Amino acid sequence: MRLEHTHLTERFGAVRIHELQRVIELDSGGSGEHHPTGHGRTSEIVPADAIRAIERELVVVIPCKNETRRVIEGVLSGIPHDCLIVLVSNSARTPVDRYEIEAQTVAEYCRLAERPALTIHQRDPGLAAALKVAGVPDVIDEDGLVRNGKGEGMLVGIALAALTKRRYVGFVDADNYVPGSVNEYCKAFAAGLHLADSPYAMVRISWHSKPKLQEGRLFFSRRGRASQVTNHFLNQLIAEYSGFGTEVIATGNAGEHAMTIDLARRMRIAGGFAVEPYQYVDLFEQFGGVMDSNHPDVMAGSVGIRQIETRNPHFHDDKGENHVNDMRLQALNVLYHSEVCLPAVRDAIREFLTAQGALEPGAEPPRERVYPPVGALALDQLLDVLASEARTFRQIDRRLPEGVRTDPPIQRTTIA
């Protein structure tokens, strides 16, 4: 993969945010004639071998809610073979058990592609029991099940990724009509993680464009409606600290992002649609130098955030205005209540929400739930309960053609 060479970074304490970096070539060619990344060049090449090396250590989590088989199969086909697929579903189980259809789709696809995978349903009582034992009782709702919400599903995905002992975890939304774009997301994850110069690194994807049906034709809009607002206020926060206006953050709501497990284990996780913007907020809180950090090891180095703009447009199902509003509000709620948020930004958020009719004049935005980092959980106990009680938890091992079965992705014996 060939990426535009960028220079600008913004710092927020130990957090380094690279400006948006475009993909120039999806495939930058064989290593036969490649020359190492040089200075003074306009582009950076990440050779295929380097990308592969990351992919072998990369878990790709697909949060899924009521997508069709065809769409899911397309997404799977775009994920490079060496990555481990983890499907975390919150699909309806009645009247038709859509999770069973999804789990079968994954199992059949993986048999064909001779690769392993994990699947689980977010509302499996056994999963709730496992998370409770592991130390996240807050994630359980009145029904005794893991709360509905994207962030809650991602927490499950990170916990499973940590159990696999792989070194990286990435997220790809299931509602995507273009397998080639999924492939590009994964390649961009790998390229960005390869370029990271810290064990605490994150890659966030900005779509090239998002086509919409408009008056009977396709219009390629450059930025999502929710993203514009989220990015604006995150940038304002950075600017208030630095005294210099900035537009560095272009990926506040990035559903597609990846991290080192070392970083993912240390990050708190917000519930619902607050999850992605809260990643910025949490990094600022934990490693921004404004508040005390529990991780002097991280503070001594840095946390690198790379933002990559894809070549592919993002074709997905339009979830409608309500969905966008939910995303926008939840993003601003977490920023508003953050201890690093400055009064000027708080006022601006309140003003914006009031003008939008989303907040009564004088009222405060609601708080969103925030869960502890996965590194704080008792993962060995989580796995014990998962294995014995979670009936939707499936480990698909890679079956070799001769019928030889390989080890499952998560092995009990490897848990220290």
Added chain:
Amino acid sequence: MRLEHTHLTERFGAVRIHELQRVIELDSGGSGEHHPTGHGRTSEIVPADAIRAIERELVVVIPCKNETRRVIEGVLSGIPHDCLIVLVSNSARTPVDRYEIEAQTVAEYCRLAERPALTIHQRDPGLAAALKVAGVPDVIDEDGLVRNGKGEGMLVGIALAALTKRRYVGFVDADNYVPGSVNEYCKAFAAGLHLADSPYAMVRISWHSKPKLQEGRLFFSRRGRASQVTNHFLNQLIAEYSGFGTEVIATGNAGEHAMTIDLARRMRIAGGFAVEPYQYVDLFEQFGGVMDSNHPDVMAGSVGIRQIETRNPHFHDDKGENHVNDMRLQALNVLYHSEVCLPAVRDAIREFLTAQGALEPGAEPPRERVYPPVGALALDQLLDVLASEARTFRQIDRRLPEGVRTDPPIQRTTIA
């Protein structure tokens, strides 16, 4: 790339047509753990190294007519680095010179991506002069220029590809909104050409689906309107010879296809939109065993046609009903007038066209133009005139970062 394993082939003399083969994984993983393609498996893996080896020898021709910069740049970004880009444009040159914009887009992109390319305008008087000298006076119209038409543009592309001395040539349409799908086409070309067991091989792409705007939402239709008709009659022709009904041909109109140069040099080329379906007709005529062949060397072996169904949908601009009708008619015209076409198929075509209102009752479909194979042209003379007279002919050489210029894609001295 991992492909479905298929078994069925149809023969038409020396022509072997493989049934449609689906892509299972865009990226089948690193070679570290790969095992060679075995028997009794449901899938075939083409390792990345094998794909690269073909890409280094592959010329990708982009026939282009009035596409926007953004769309062209997206298509370029999807073509693997090691392939050589050739843009053959028939865009408007007044009031704005769209070719200049396109040629600049290619040049700028190639500078950024440090790769070579060729561009030319189909209606360049110097090109017409070159083709006349080379032995294709029929391709020139009343204005003394190369005729408008897709087939005519592809003839130019094949001639340029032959001049580069690379071993393969493929075609990718310029009107494509998804760079990732272009990437998949090229990978599928390479995978199919790698799997070929004859020096005379062709790969034809069938899109997974073609999304259309329908009542305000996207509907993913499986087969194009023109393709259905073309495939139907091509299959009927095969069935009439064999006595067994067949649906083997799924790629009669495939705009995306690739060939060995050895095969491309021997194939006659139809004008306009007849070009792609005529490839089947020409192979049946030259190598079908019904008529005498000028190529006993090919007859002694075989011509392999592989058909690959992509994972990506094909998002492009809807060119409207007239375009589809043009394609459909021209395809049937060449089949109708072929010497291998049997009376039953002729009758069926005439009946169909009459029922469609495209033909007067009792009338005969018009003939399409057919040009001689590129191998019959005087390519050295063609290059001489191109170099001296074709002002739109641009060779973009790969500039290395230190300012070192490499040889242009076509070198005069290498012409024997």
